[in-house]
Amino acid sequence: MTQAAEIAPRPAAQPVATAAEAARIVARTAAVDAVGLEGRAAALATRSIKRDAKAWGLQLAIRCMDLTTLEGWDTTGKIVTLCAKAIRPDALRPEVPSVAAVCLYPQLVPVAVEQLRGSGVAVASVAGGFPSGLGPLDARLQEIRGVAEAGADEIDIVLNRSLFLGGRYAEAFEELVAAREAAGPTHLKVILETGELGSYDRVRQASMLAMAAGADFIKTSTGKIGMSATLPVALCMLEAVRDFRAQTGRLVGVKVAGGVRRAKQALQHLVLVHETVGMEYMSPELFRIGASSLLNDVLMQLEKERTGNYSGPDYFTID
Amino acid sequence: MSEAIERPSGGAPPAWEYASAPESTDVVRLEDRYGLFIGGEFVEPKSGRWYPTISPSTEETLAEVAEADAADVARAVDAARDAAPAWQRLAPAERAKYVFRIARQLQERARELAVLESMNGGKPIKESRDLDVPLAAAHFFYYAGWADKLEYAFPGRGTPEPVGVAGQIIPWNFPLLMAAWKLAPALAAGNTAVLKPAETTPLTALLLAQVIQEAELPPGVVNVVTGAGETGAALVDASVDKIAFTGSTEVGKAIRRATAGSGKRLSLELGGKAANIVFEDAPLDQAVEGVINGIFFNQGHVCCAGSRLLVQEPVFDVLLAKLKDRLQTLRVGDPLDKNTDVGAINSKAQLDKIEELVESGVDEGAEIYQPECELPERGFWFRPTLFTGVVQSHRIAREEIFGPVLSILTFRTPDEAIEKANNTPYGLSAGVWTEKGSRILHMAQRLRAGVVWANTFNRFDPTSPFGGYKESGFGREGGLHGLEPYLSFDGNHR
Numbered sequence: 001m002t003q004a005a006e007i008a009p010r011p012a013a014q015p016v017a018t019a020a021e022a023a024r025i026v027a028r029t030a031a032v033d034a035v036g037l038e039g040r041a042a043a044l045a046t047r048s049i050k051r052d053a054k055a056w057g058l059q060l061a062i063r064c065m066d067l068t069t070l071e072g073w074d075t076t077g078k079i080v081t082l083c084a085k086a087i088r089p090d091a092l093r094p095e096v097p098s099v100a101a102v103c104l105y106p107q108l109v110p111v112a113v114e115q116l117r118g119s120g121v122a123v124a125s126v127a128g129g130f131p132s133g134l135g136p137l138d139a140r141l142q143e144i145r146g147v148a149e150a151g152a153d154e155i156d157i158v159l160n161r162s163l164f165l166g167g168r169y170a171e172a173f174e175e176l177v178a179a180r181e182a183a184g185p186t187h188l189k190v191i192l193e194t195g196e197l198g199s200y201d202r203v204r205q206a207s208m209l210a211m212a213a214g215a216d217f218i219k220t221s222t223g224k225i226g227m228s229a230t231l232p233v234a235l236c237m238l239e240a241v242r243d244f245r246a247q248t249g250r251l252v253g254v255k256v257a258g259g260v261r262r263a264k265q266a267l268q269h270l271v272l273v274h275e276t277v278g279m280e281y282m283s284p285e286l287f288r289i290g291a292s293s294l295l296n297d298v299l300m301q302l303e304k305e306r307t308g309n310y311s312g313p314d315y316f317t318i319d
Numbered sequence: 320m321s322e323a324i325e326r327p328s329g330g331a332p333p334a335w336e337y338a339s340a341p342e343s344t345d346v347v348r349l350e351d352r353y354g355l356f357i358g359g360e361f362v363e364p365k366s367g368r369w370y371p372t373i374s375p376s377t378e379e380t381l382a383e384v385a386e387a388d389a390a391d392v393a394r395a396v397d398a399a400r401d402a403a404p405a406w407q408r409l410a411p412a413e414r415a416k417y418v419f420r421i422a423r424q425l426q427e428r429a430r431e432l433a434v435l436e437s438m439n440g441g442k443p444i445k446e447s448r449d450l451d452v453p454l455a456a457a458h459f460f461y462y463a464g465w466a467d468k469l470e471y472a473f474p475g476r477g478t479p480e481p482v483g484v485a486g487q488i489i490p491w492n493f494p495l496l497m498a499a500w501k502l503a504p505a506l507a508a509g510n511t512a513v514l515k516p517a518e519t520t521p522l523t524a525l526l527l528a529q530v531i532q533e534a535e536l537p538p539g540v541v542n543v544v545t546g547a548g549e550t551g552a553a554l555v556d557a558s559v560d561k562i563a564f565t566g567s568t569e570v571g572k573a574i575r576r577a578t579a580g581s582g583k584r585l586s587l588e589l590g591g592k593a594a595n596i597v598f599e600d601a602p603l604d605q606a607v608e609g610v611i612n613g614i615f616f617n618q619g620h621v622c623c624a625g626s627r628l629l630v631q632e633p634v635f636d637v638l639l640a641k642l643k644d645r646l647q648t649l650r651v652g653d654p655l656d657k658n659t660d661v662g663a664i665n666s667k668a669q670l671d672k673i674e675e676l677v678e679s680g681v682d683e684g685a686e687i688y689q690p691e692c693e694l695p696e697r698g699f700w701f702r703p704t705l706f707t708g709v710v711q712s713h714r715i716a717r718e719e720i721f722g723p724v725l726s727i728l729t730f731r732t733p734d735e736a737i738e739k740a741n742n743t744p745y746g747l748s749a750g751v752w753t754e755k756g757s758r759i760l761h762m763a764q765r766l767r768a769g770v771v772w773a774n775t776f777n778r779f780d781p782t783s784p785f786g787g788y789k790e791s792g793f794g795r796e797g798g799l800h801g802l803e804p805y806l807s808f809d810g811n812h813r
Contacts, residue, residue: 030602031600031601031602031603032602032604032605033602033605033606033774035605035775036604036605036608036774036775037602037604037605039608040605040608047337047657047658048337048340048657048658049337049338049340050337050339050340051338053335053336053337053338054338056335057335239604270335274335275648279334279335282335
């Protein structure tokens with residue numbers, strides 16, 4: 001019997017500022033030096049994680065994983081198999097923990113709710129006009145309310161980059177607050193789509209804005225554009241989260257999504273978390289990795305840690 | 320539920336302890352005893368004296384090395400003198416080939432050199448692996464490229480000729496890298512050399528001597544004499560044409576006195592007490608990394624270390640909190656562990672000096688902060704240390720500590736920062752952290768320091784000159800500037 005992931009429910013975040021303050025939040029966000037940031041991320045990526053530390057990190061990576069499928073051709077059948085994989089990632093090893101959540105499109109939420117009931121694995125749905133966030137506001141908010149009512153535990157929305165990059169910070173902020181209201185007590189993740197923001201300064205500003213607007217989590221990417229969760233971007237957001245904690249006392253989670261395909265990358269992200277915001281964040285409550293193909297690579301590495309040998313990809317189920 | 324793997328439940332453990340990841344020392348084959356490298360051979364010292372060289376992280380003896388006396392040094396200088404004419408006459412492109420060969424061989428044996436550097440010097444393997452050795456090779460590559468272009472290097476200066484025999488005395492903080500800084504331009508310019516490594520860290524220089532042997536450099540072109548201060552003094556007094564010294568200001572002054580009026584060329588790269596200046600608008604998280612790197616890189620055994628932090632008052636509290644947080648994550652310990660950030664202090668003598676200065680800081684009223692971290696029982700160790708409430712008159716603000724100790728001061732305006740930064744007998748390096756480009760240029764023009772880093776610190780490149788103002792010495796190493804002291808023009812040997 002697989003033990004369910006135990007994610008202690010945290011009360012939903014609330015806005016800590018008003019739209020009138022949005023421009024000031026952006027303006028007073030600390031600058032980021034790209035060379036220094038990338039240097040620090042690269043240095044942390046050379047940490048050598050071996051043996052017990054590696055095994056623990058790999059299991060944590062699974063427990064922090066949002067197993068994701070966001071494809072136009074997702075069907076009930078696809079979601080059913082994905083949910084089974086989420087609950088029991090390794091068919092042969094029931095002791096391997098379940099993932100944190102399954103992440104999917106709104107229409108398929110009822111299927112996942114049904115499949116995951118009682119498993120402890122959360123249902124996460126994208127909403128709010130994913131991935132561009134540029135549909136009519138009413139429709140986007142209605143979509144958020146809809147998935148909350150359908151039983152999603154977590155909602156991944158997107159920042160309106162059009163407003164943000166256009167300098168219309170108050171409007172971007174208002175949209176986020178409206179999404180927060182629409183989500184109600186449901187756990188809200190705000191996707192910044194960092195690959196479209198153009199600089200680390202912008203990533204950090206967007207992080208501060210989303211946190212002030214009441215995000216429970218800030219998330220790197222939709223996975224729908226080329227550039228996604230790089231290590232420097234993750235570090236930049238973790239540093240923003242650390243500042244927000246110092247300023248407000250509130251802990252906002254970070255989700256890296258897109259491009260994390262290898263166990264080694266997952267460990268590198270965990271090292272960043274560990275050495276930037278500390279042990280407090282080393283749990284699915286405050287850190288997530290959104291991925292699809294990552295899980296089997298982590299399982300393969302775990303098997304290697306256990307047996308000393310690499311097995312082939314066909315020894316792990318593709319779901 | 321199966322018992323096979325203990326599943327971490329109920330959240331995180333108190334700490335994610337990284338399992339130790341030591342770099343294997345198998346790659347290093349040490350001999351029991353190393354003679355002097357003279358005339359292409361390792362020879363017994365005429366002095367008949369040997370001394371042990373140890374690992375500062377374990378205090379174990381690694382090998383015995385010869386202690387050269389004046390007669391040994393004279394023998395090495397004679398060998399260099401004898402080798403000089405043929406080396407100078409060699410077609411420049413052929414000379415370049417030898418220097419390139421050394422560079423390639425350093426890359427080839429990079430792992431061995433890095434491990435040995437960490438064993439003998441105590442610096443973290445990630446630094447010797449990622450900085451010392453690659454940069455040493457890069458210096459040989461860079462200067463090899465100049466060997467057949469000397470005529471075009473200094474337009475209008477006349478025909479360049481080598482100076483002759485160079486006596487080169489190097490410090491213990493970057494043993495291989497300093498050897499490369501000294502030898503590469505000297506050889507490329509057609510000089511021969513006698514190198515005197517530091518007393519405590521001779522082993523990578525001796526390995527470099529082996530590399531030079533394997534590269535089949537003509538015998539006597541490079542000679543290595545090991546020993547302590549007496550050996551160095553003998554080299555200064557020997558009949559060499561140039562002395563290049565990197566080390567303490569005190570010894571530098573003695574060398575200057577000894578060479579005065581002798582006709583010997585001299586370049587000195589001495590101590591420093593660099594200011595790292597953080598403005599209110601700086602990228603603070605990266606500034607923290609720069610400050611940490613500036614003072615804890617190589618345990619602070621860096622002449623250009625950013626040992627004085629000048630913080631603009633509005634961001635003092637935030638920056639200090641961030642620095643203290645960051646200090647907690649520094650991993651102090653086994654230099655050979657790939658995850659070690661801060662290694663061992665190079666010697667007992669240096670540890671005593673650091674302890675004495677830190678005590679003076681406490682006595683003079685500065686507030687000390689050290690993170691909690693366990694230190695190994697054997698070896699020489701010092702916790703990363705911050706001092707706040709430091710004023711210009713404290714010894715820890717004026718004297719070079721050459722250890723992992725940062726003195727933090729504050730300032731109000733750019734002019735005040737410049738005044739405080741320049742208010743030191745030294746002038747080797749400085750750092751400026753601000754988002755404002757014009758302010759970087761304004762500061763760089765006024766800081767009396769050989770290197771000014773903007774929004775970074777401790778960056779090195781073979782093409783970039785390095786050297787100091789005032790008591791930090793004179794002459795430059797690196798780039799064309801570093802080639803010039805090894806050449807004379809139109810027979811003017813001064």
